[in-house]
Amino acid sequence: MLQIISIENRSQVNELFANYNPREQSWLVSDLRTKFELQQKILARDGQYIDESVLRASDLWKMLLKRLEPRLRLISDPFARSLLRTIMDENADVLGVNSSAEDTVFSYIDQMAAIIFHPEGTKRLDEWFENHPEAKNRWREWYLRARFCAIKLIEEHNVITSDWITAYLQNFNELERVWNIPLIVDLSGEISRVESEILHAISRSIDVIVLEPSPEWRADFHFLLRPYDELRAQSTKSIKLQPIAKKEKTKEILRFSGMLAEIKNSVGQVREWLNAGIPATSIAIIAPDIETYWPVLQAFLAEEGIPYQKDITHKAQSLPSVTRWLATLRSKSGRLSSSDLEIAFFDKGESQDLRYEEFKSLFKSLYVNEDLARNEIVYKIFSGQLDISGLVSREEFVGTALKEWHTSETEIVQVVLRELLQNATANTKLIWKEWLSYLESIVAAKEYSLEKGESSGILVTKLMSAHSEKALYRIFVGLTDESLKSRNKTQLSGQDYFELAKDIGFYLDNPDQSDLEFELRLLAEADSVHDIYCFGATDLSGSLCSPSTFWMSLSEHHEALALPKETRWDELQHSDLNAENERRSWLSLRRDDLEQRIRQDLGKEELPNLTLAELPRISASAIESFLECPFIFAAQRYFKLKDLPDIDLDVDHRTRGQLAHALFEKLTVEPMRFDWKLEELDAILETIRIERKLVFADERLWTPLKKKHILLGQRFLEVEKNWRNEFKKTKTIAREKRFEFYLDPKTEEIGKEAQPGTFRISGQIDRIDSDDQQHLIVLDYKSSAGGITAHSSWLKNHEIQLLFYMWVLEKSLMEEVQGEVIGLFYYIFRTFDRKGFKIEDLAGSLYPASKRKDKNATFEAKDLYLTEFSKILMGTLDRIQKGEATPKPADFQTCPTCEWRRQCRAPHLN
Structure with a gap:
């Protein structure tokens, strides 16, 4: 016998529930938490209960399936x-x-399972399509694909998911022969x-009592509640309970700047209630x-010392050992990526022989397995790549993994593999x-408990x-349109859902009829003392959110922005840090230290x-780096x-340059x-x-680089x-010539041995040419003329490399190279031009005279360069x-392209 009991509240x-007999009846609910509360x-009341006393609807459907079709195995969505x-x-x-279209097909199966598995579902739908050609063109092919795969x-x-x-x-x-316990159905929306x-x-064959939610605003959710209309029409008895007088309650409707403000206000409000003895x-x-x-x-509640009933759990994928495991499996199975290779490599002892920067430069870009040979x-x-060809059995995959x-x-890997073994x-x-994709989906969804919630804590x-x-005393947060309404991943329009229900009787889950919003309105009318309804204008990532229709209906004043209540963390920020240092060891900085760091960051x-x-x-x-910016140095x-x-x-410029330098x-x-x-x-x-x-x-x-x-x-x-042929006395006396000495900048003394307060100075000159008069010219190879300025601007632009080399040679600090420097040139091998400084009076031996006389190309100019460079150096x-x-920085325009910009604490970058 089917009986309907309408409830308004x-x-x-x-x-x-007070008159319910758990030994002879089963109370059917929709969620696990409600099931546990009813069992308690x-x-x-009775001191005991049997498993069937309170059931989730999903558990009942699973039992029926097992009894009617034992060949089917229940599997998870990821599998x-x-x-x-x-x-x-x-x-x-x-x-x-x-x-590649798996997500769309799976969504169609989920959405249209009621039609796909109905004995006459496809036949009725085809007839409906004939009268709705626009819908037929839009999604009939996707339905047929979904039906074929299902x-x-x-x-x-021989598998099925719980949703189907x-x-x-x-x-x-x-169905009636496989279940014999009377039911009280409390599934709400x-x-x-x-x-x-x-x-x-x-x-x-048995008594079924259905509790039908019938609030005054039921008409707003007529599509969602249509199944109750059908049940009422088929019932032998329909009862409407006497309404219960609504109790007075305090309501607050608050708008916040974002989710974080909602959290702070909620925690602050909970603290006030607890302090009031609630x-x-x-x-x-x-x-x-x-x-x-x-x-x-959770972080705010823990800092506040507020107990909570919710368990603290973490996803399996947050464990470093699991992350490295998956990264290794992907890297060894041909799915190369720089991030996976980094995770899998840097937990091994061999990684200590390779700097991270070197690893990044070698493996930031990966294309094929041969790239590993870098x-x-x-x-x-x-x-040693894994053998992944052909079909792989469950045992082969588990063993290899x-x-x-x-x-x-081993505990977490046991949990993960247990899930895999249960499904496959x-x-x-x-x-x-x-x-591997299935293993990744298990790891992404599987949780492990770090700490059990306290039964005496807040809900x-x-x-x-x-x-x-x-x-x-209830606080509702997240009352946004985005969180209360589900997204439709299929191409069915809202009109399609209503037409399918009206024409062929299939009431599919319509995204426009939100069961979450229905439950929210039911909860709002439930007995309570104080309710707070919160909306945050942005989520934790900063994306804008829209207020829900329900939240908007609670008040006419939507624009007023509320300030969140203070929490323990706010108190710590305003408290005397000296006193806090004595109470909490991790607050070691004094107030003046913090203020000093802030002033430094502001550039004051x-x-x-x-x-x-x-x-x-x-x-x-x-x-040059120091003169450009001390922080770069x-x-x-x-x-x-x-x-x-x-x-x-x-191929990068550095590799090309190394190759050209070595060739020359x-x-x-x-x-x-x-x-x-x-x-x-x-x-x-x-x-x-x-x-x-290289x-x-x-x-x-x-090959093409070599040919070039x-x-x-x-x-x-x-x-x-x-x-x-033109300058016959030219002879190259040094190539890639290294030098090294020690210099005390205070005394300007130079030596070959290290002394206290001395700098070790070293370098390498690309090339030195000479003639039979011990005149020297310094050549520095450059691939292009980009960034090279006239010698008159070298000191102003902190372009001192060639002047540095001249200073070293003039001080006779390079063994086996003696003579007087008369020319400093950038040798641009794209055009084979020589640009730089030369003494015009000695032209003709190692270089030609300039077409235009350079008044700064003299011995006096050389001496001035050496003097100025020495001052800059010291x-x-x-x-x-x-x-x-x-x-x-010497020039703030260099900051946007500076390679150390992310690490820099310059005030203009903060």
Whole structure:
């Protein structure tokens, strides 16, 4: 017998529950938390309960399926998706799409399961399509794809998901024979048309009492509640309970700037209630999706010392051991990515031999497995790729995956693999990619408990589980349109849902009829003392949110912005830090220290100088870096930061420069030859590649680059031959010549041995040419003229490299090279021009005279350069010795492109 009891208010359910016999009846609910609460009430009243006393609807449908169709296995959505992708790839020609459309097809199955599994569902739908050609063109093909795949899953793979069970049960006429316990159905707005038909079928042999929510505003959700109309029409008895007088309650409707303000206000309000003597169990914080709020909310509650009933859980994927495991499996199965390789590599001992910056430059861009050979250590670890060809059985996949689990922690991997083993049978075979995707989905969804909630704490729960007699002080957060309404992933319009219901009787879940909003309105009318309804204008990521219709209906004053109540964290920020230091050891900074750091960040106070354990090594480029910005120098010399070029399909300028420099070094050996053959140049470049350990993203890049440098070498030889024919006394006396000495900037004394307070100064000159009069010219190879200025601007632009080399030579600090410098040139090998400084009076021996006389190309100008450079050098070394590292760039326009911008604390960047 089917009986309907209409209830206007959730408080009326308490009276019914008081007369309920748990030994002879089953109370059917929709969520787990309500089930546990009802079981506790039975336990307190009777001292015991049986498993069937309170059931979730989903548990009942699973029991019915198991009794009626034992061949079907219940599987999780992620595993169903893995099987679905396999089916779609195997039948891509029939379906017209492959596994890339899996999400859309799965959404159609979920949305239209009631039609797909109904014995006459497709026939009725085809008839409906004939009268609705626009809908037919829009989504009929997707429906047929979804039906094809769903039937394959059911009939060939013998699997089903929990969301499809009720739709599949439509195929059975003997439902009443497999269930014999009378039911009291309390599903509120979470009942579907298919579930109503199942309940009607069961009522043929047993008593079924359905609690129908019938609030005054029921008409606003007529589509959502249509299953109750059908049940009422088929019932033998319909009862309407006497309404219960509504109790007076306090209501607050608050608008906040965002979710964080909602959280702060909620915690502050809970603290006020607790201080007023209200029991924690009478307080509830409720959200449509509480998990969105929980990470931040939990931190605030913990700081406040407020107990809560919710468990503290973490996703399995947050564990480093699990993350490394999956990264290793992906890296060894051909799914190379820089992030996975980094995670899998840097937990191994061998990683200590490779700096992170080097690793990043080598593996930021990955294309094929051969890219692993860019570093010998990495190659040895990951070159042994897994055999992933063909179909892989469950045992083969689990065995291979476990071989890559290298930590002693086994509890979490047991939990993950248990889920896999429960869903996949021993004879299940999938391609490796699908097994790995399924494992990733398990890890993404699986949670493990860190700490159990306290039964005496406040209730923190989602909206659909918020019905509770104890919760009399309630805070509703997240009342946004986005959180209360589900997204429609199919192409069905709102009109389609109504037309399908009206024409062929299929009431599909309409996204426009939100069961969350229905539950919210029911909860709002439940007995309580104080309710607070909150809306945050932005979420935690800063995205804008729209207020829900329900929140808007509560008040006419929507625009007023409320300030959140203060929490313990606010008190700490305003408290006397000296007193807090005595109470909490982790607050070690004094107030004046904090204020000083703030003033420094604002640029109102200078940063203190660094205390140097030892003086850094100095080179020409180091001096230029310091003059450009002291922080750049500090990043490179003190903090040892590097910015190496990435190995990519486009060969970087540094690699090209190294290759050209090394080639010129080989070709300028005296006596200089000009008759090098192509084979010899090819061999030289191959030797250089090995000596310099040059690495390329793809081996195929080397051949065209080598050919380009063979041509460069030929042009270089031709230019040098012509030059030496004109300036016959030219002779290259040094190539890539290194020098090193120690300098005291205070006394300006120079020596070969380190002394206290001295800098180690070193460098390397690309090339030095000379004539028979011991005149010297310095050549510095450059690929292009970009950034090169006239010698008159060198000091102003802090372009001191060539002046540095001249100073070293004039001080006779380079062994085996003696003479007077008369020329400093940038040798631009793109055009083979020489640009720089030269003494015009000595032109004709090593270089030609200028077409225009340069009044600054004299011995006096040279002496002035040496004097000014010496001042700059000594002054810079003195500043370095004092530990200056303040981010003060010589030109603020360089900051946007500075490689250390993210680490910099310059006031104009904060």
